[in-house]
Amino acid sequence: MSPAEVRALIRKEVITTNTSGMCAGYAQANLIVLPRDLAFDFLLFAQKNPYACPVLEVCEGRYTTEMADGADIARDSPRYRVYEYGEMTGEYRNVEHLWRDDLVSFLIGCSFSFEAELLEAGIPVRQIEEGRNVPMYITNIPCRPAGVFHGNTVVSMRPMTPAQAILAVSITADMPRVHGKPIHFGDPAEIGIADVMKPDFGDAVTIRPGEIPVFWPCGVTPQAALMAAKPPFAITHAPGHMFITDVKNSALKY
Amino acid sequence: MSPAEVRALIRKEVITTNTSGMCAGYAQANLIVLPRDLAFDFLLFAQKNPYACPVLEVCEGRYTTEMADGADIARDSPRYRVYEYGEMTGEYRNVEHLWRDDLVSFLIGCSFSFEAELLEAGIPVRQIEEGRNVPMYITNIPCRPAGVFHGNTVVSMRPMTPAQAILAVSITADMPRVHGKPIHFGDPAEIGIADVMKPDFGDAVTIRPGEIPVFWPCGVTPQAALMAAKPPFAITHAPGHMFITDVKNSALKY
Incomplete structure (x- = not known):
């Protein structure tokens, strides 16, 4: 099915599950919706x-x-989540009843897009192999703050061999609209991660002998900054329940 | 002299000329300053x-x-220019007396940065050879509008051989923060340019036999959008009198 067909079934609430694996080849996006008076700070x-x-x-x-x-x-x-002053106040299949004219929506690139390109290049993606969610960690790397939004960078981690890591750097460097190249590999402590087997979000995955952990900036970073800012009102997608676009992953290269 | 040293002399008004050729290797930037209530639309x-x-x-x-x-x-x-409701109302060596707490400033990438990389790769840049300003044209390619800002894309043009153009595409594709790859080459009419020897801004340059015109998106685009929006107050740099940064051109690659 095309992205438009899948979105139509989601709109009718025929499809209500997470969007993992849907519309292979098409970019899925994170969603953050804010009142207009916070839109400049967030942008x-x-x-x-x-x-x-x-x-x-x-x-x-x-x-x-x-x-x-x-x-x-x-x-x-x-599926959507609604936050008021940083607290989740509801989870909904649609947010039509909460829509207001002053809302501004941000679609944000997602690592699903570059993982598709990694798989295409023959680089295995461990959490997919193991049927888990990608492990994510809060680092000691501060974001540049803007207005009320601040916090440390959240990263996702994929273990791979040095040869795979070199190829993965090269592939993802060409995809800055979906997080781009890694920000670190090797010793997790160097970016403030105490135990790589205890992620702050998602699931731990196996790191095999000869593999090193490779860390990419993660779309949970803006969500964490949003939680820290505690705006009076915000809507996000529920984890894994992404917005499916009409744009192919391969089109997200500069 | 370092960029900081040159800026100190500019601040003292010892240097008052255009910045062409100053601080070779360092990025120079376009400057647009707007009241905060227009900052979201502009961003x-x-x-x-x-x-x-x-x-x-x-x-x-x-x-x-x-x-x-x-x-x-x-x-x-x-040198700065001040605009009120789209009309230039003054040109100044500094704008300290006009500064207000609600102003938001945008530093915007400039083609000087990628021209330095082209020259480094042995690609001649015609307007530099001929001691002229780069030719710029208003195309028929509409920008995506945002709030009060709208208009067509303005492009700069550099004539080169096909082999040079291929290399130039490859080099500038890696520099999206300073306009990135060309948006057209060949027939100027295809992007709404009636006469390539009559640029809308800057100077005409010689196109030699065997050369084709290659067109890049140009930083005059946001300036034209600003003029079209006619905000009550705006400050820009005066043409050629750029803001010199501490960042090397070579660091502006993704």
Whole structure:
């Protein structure tokens, strides 16, 4: 099925699951929706931290125009979370009833896109092999703050051999709109990670002999900055329940 | 002299000329300063048109923190222009007397940076050879509008052989923060340019037999969008009188 067909089934609430593996080859995006009075600060936070927070589209209305043709931000992700002053106050299949004219939506690039390219190049992606969520860690690398938004960079980790890591750097360096190249490999302590087997988010994965952990900036970074900022109102996608775009992963290269 | 030393002399108004050729190897930037109530629209315009309007830094105060260490936006370019409702109302060596707490400054990447890399690779840059300003043209390619900002893409043109053009595409594709790869080569009419020998801005340059014109998105695009938006107040650098950063051109690669 095409992304438009899948979004139509999500809109009808026929599809309500997470979007993992759907529409292979097409980019899925993180979603953050904020009142307009916070939109400049958030866009500036993204501009200052472009690898952790790569903005694919900013929508000033309810419907997308660039990444998907007329998709409905309020209904086309399968599950949403609503936050008030940093506390989650609800999880919904659509947020039509909460929509307001002053909301600005941010679609943010997701590592699913570069993982597809890694797999294409024959680089195994451990958490996919093991059927888990990618391990994510809060580092000691501060983001550049902007207005109310601040926090440390969150990274995702994939173990691989040095030869695979070299190829992965080369591939992801060409994809800055979906986090780009790694920010570290090797000793986790160097970026403030005490125990690589105890991720702050997601699941631990096996690191085999001869493999090193490779760390990429992660889209949870802006979500963590959002939680720290505690705005009066915000909507995000629920974890794993992404917004599916009409744009192919391979088109997200500069 | 280092960029910091040159900026100190500009600040003292010892250096008052255009910055062409100063601090070889260091990036020079376009400057646009706007009241905060227009800053979101402008940053969004840049986000939607990243090659024409590649933002290097956004400063919410008078002093830079990223591209230059504590440089004074109000004094460290040698010449400024002030616009009110789209009309130029003054040209000044500094704008200290006009500074207001609500101003937000945008440093925008400049083609000087990629021209340095082209020259390094042995690709001649015609307008430098001929001692002229680069020819610039208003195309028929619309920018994605954002708020009050809209207009067509302005391009700069450099004539070269096909072999040079191929190398130039490859080099500039790696420099998206300073306009990136070309958007067209060959027939100027295809992008709405009636006569390549009559540029809308800058000077005509010689196109030799065997050469084709190659067109890059140009930093005049956001300036034209600014003029079209006619905001109550705006400051820009005067043409050629750029803001010199502490960042090397070679560091502007992703």
